[in-house]
Amino acid sequence: PPSNFATGIQHPFAIQSLILWSGQNGVGFDSSYRHxxxxxxPVTFITTIDDNAHMIPGPVFVSGDATAETLTTFLVEVKQLVEKMADQLVNKSIQVDISLEKFKKRLLQEAGKIIKSKSGWFPQFFMIDKSRAERLAIQNVFPTSLIRLCQFHVMQAILRWDKEVGNSFEPQVRPRLSLERKHLLLRAVRHLQRCRFEDKWDKAAEEFVESVRRICIGSATSAETIIRYFEANWFIPEWKALWTDIGLPAGILWEKMLSTNNWTERAFKTFDQIFLASRANKSAYRLVLIIANQWFNYYREWRSEQPRFNREEFEKDNQAYEIWS
Known part of the structure; x- marks a missing residue:
């Protein structure tokens, strides 16, 4: 168990939302340290998305650190909460949350699937950034789960020239590439990502290396520097299938949360903007109270039914939140 401060915060709405949508839409899993x-x-969010592709919060974990051990503890607890809630819903020992009443039939069907499954609660997939702690925790609790890396953050990490050191990242000396060469490199990376089968990887990697050599002709950065970076950080077995199409099951495409973790990233931004008023919070106690008393209820009471972002509705909801809080 965690040796430092750690607490999990949950709400029946959040647990029932995971039952309702995670089997089809997967979950996002990410931690934030800032402010x-x-x-x-760190504050760790589990999220999913509804039928309109809007983020719905799951349980939250506030801990002294975000290691594979602490995140494993969190996921074990969440899994148990979801399975217990599924059983209670089917046995009618707990009511469907009023905000999910319109989905009652479907919610009970999904709850039934969970209690009948030998695996219990098993989201369709987990979407993460390139975090070894998150990946190991998921594999500890859901050994056969589908894990995908956020495509946006793959590109961002490459542009930042991030490298792995232990369980974290630190900047590496960036290659001196012009903007045009960077764009060409990213195009080559995107082409490599489309490799679908393991037995095609060697050829795809060779084509990528050839592209890098062409891109670096006349550049201050050698092709070998870039090639070594990819071989050490992206071509290794523990990550290769998570950011390329090799890891995608047959018939599954990059869509909705399966392509990016931006829903979870946006959740942190919304939390900072609305609940922390864009200010750095000091008290962990206050943080927990905000999550427990306001965070879940905000999404429970004011969920948009429109697939696209509506600024007028967003501003109205924020005004209502300010009055309510």
Whole structure:
């Protein structure tokens, strides 16, 4: 168990939402360290999306650190909560949350699937950034789960020239590539990502290396520097299938949350903007109270039914939240 401060916060709406949507739409899993408390204790979100592709919050974990051990503990607890809730819903020992009443029939069907499954609660997939701690925790609790890396963050990490050191990342000396060469490199990466089968990988990687050599002709950065970076950080077995199409099951395409973790990233931004008023929070106690008393209820009470972002509705909801809070 965690040796430092750690607490999980949940709400029946959040648990029932995971039952309702995670089997079809998967879950996002991410941690944020910035502005949440003076000790930089990470806040970990589990999220899913509804039928309109809007983020719905799951349980939240506030801990002294975000290691494979602490995140495993969190996921075990969430899995148990979801399975217990599914059983209670089917046995009618707990009511459907009023905000999900219109989905009652479907919710009960999904709950029934969970209690009948030998695996219990098993989301369709997990979407993460390139975090070894998150990946190991998921594999500890859901050994056969589909894990995907956010495509946006793959490109962002490459442009930042991030490399792995232990369980974290630190900047590496960036290659001196012109903007045009960077664009060409990213195009080559995107082409490599489309490799669908393991037995095609060697050829695809060779084509990528050839592209890098052409891109670096006349550049201050050698092709070998870039090739070594990819071989050490992206071509290794633990990550290769998670960011290329090799890891996609047959018939599955990049769509909705299966392509990006931006829904979870946006959840952190919304939390900072609305609930922390774009200010750095100091107290961990205050942080937990905000999550428990306001975060879940905000989405429970004011969920948009429109697939596209509506600024007028967004501003109206925020005004209502300010009055309510």
């Amino acid at each position: 949440k408390n003076e000790n930089r204790a």
